[in-house]
Amino acid sequence: xxxxxxxxxxxxILEGKNCTLQCNYTVSPFSNLRWxxxxxxxxxxxxxxxxxxxxxxxxxxxxxxxxxxTKQSSLHITASQLSDSASYICVVSARTNTGKLIFGQxxxxxxxx
Amino acid sequence: DAGITQSPRHKVTxxxxxxTLRCHQTENHRYMYWYRQDPGHGLRLIHYSYGxxxxxxxxxxxxxxxxxxxxxxFLLTLESATSSQTSVYFxxxxxxxxxxxxxGPGTRLTVT
Numbered sequence: 001x002x003x004x005x006x007x008x009x010x011x012x013i014l015e016g017k018n019c020t021l022q023c024n025y026t027v028s029p030f031s032n033l034r035w036x037x038x039x040x041x042x043x044x045x046x047x048x049x050x051x052x053x054x055x056x057x058x059x060x061x062x063x064x065x066x067x068x069x070t071k072q073s074s075l076h077i078t079a080s081q082l083s084d085s086a087s088y089i090c091v092v093s094a095r096t097n098t099g100k101l102i103f104g105q106x107x108x109x110x111x112x113x
Numbered sequence: 114d115a116g117i118t119q120s121p122r123h124k125v126t127x128x129x130x131x132x133t134l135r136c137h138q139t140e141n142h143r144y145m146y147w148y149r150q151d152p153g154h155g156l157r158l159i160h161y162s163y164g165x166x167x168x169x170x171x172x173x174x175x176x177x178x179x180x181x182x183x184x185x186x187f188l189l190t191l192e193s194a195t196s197s198q199t200s201v202y203f204x205x206x207x208x209x210x211x212x213x214x215x216x217g218p219g220t221r222l223t224v225t
Contacts, residue, residue, distance in 0.1 A: 004155065031212075032212050034212070041218075041219070042218060042219070043117075043203050043205075043216030043217050043218050043219055044156070044203075044216045045216070046213055046214075046215075049212045049213070051212075089155065089156075091155075093212065100158070101156075101158070101214070102155070103155030103156040103157070104155050105153065105154065105155050106155070
């Protein structure tokens with residue numbers, strides 16, 4: 001069964017600190033992995049997209065890694081800011097005609113001053 | 114929100130009544146999607162469209178129908194709303210060439 005699991009479910013950190021969010025998946029055949037940021041009351045916004053051949057991608061203070069062999073990904077946030085408080089969703093796309101997306105349940109991050 | 118609007122943004126309705134949610138895009142993208150988001154679940158695909166009048170079911174399509182008569186509009190209809198359809202509904206669009214999907218702001222629907 002195609003699944004995407006994220007950990008931790010929630011996380012509280014102090015402003016300025018770094019953190020790492022984890023994503024494990026069992027989607028096959030694999031096409032690409034995305035990380036989205038979802039602010040409260042808003043739609044998800046794409047942070048990074050990685051294909052099978054990419055093992056790291058950065059977007060400002062966000063760095064995503066992908067290990068296609070172990071089917072794991074991480075999202076590292078550097079020097080956190082209050083505006084990083086959001087839900088972070090890992091999404092894996094299957095290599096099918098429809099490009100079906102399988103969504104994780106998300107990690108809720110709270111950054112405190 | 115990448116030129117995507119959803120209406121209404123909030124709606125409260127009674128069980129058994131019909132409800133239509135609208136997604137409107139200004140990007141001229143070919144693909145449009147309807148998802149629902151519930152606590153304890155990731156976003157789940159309800160229906161999607163790959164062109165005008167071309168639609169297909171997602172993983173949670175029971176109780177929902179869709180229509181796309183113009184490139185820019187994708188309608189989601191609940192023929193007879195039930196309390197289990199209380200959720201936040203997101204529309205998304207994609208051009209089909211990149212991997213990007215752009216999401217709308219969402220519609221919060223409450224069925225009492």
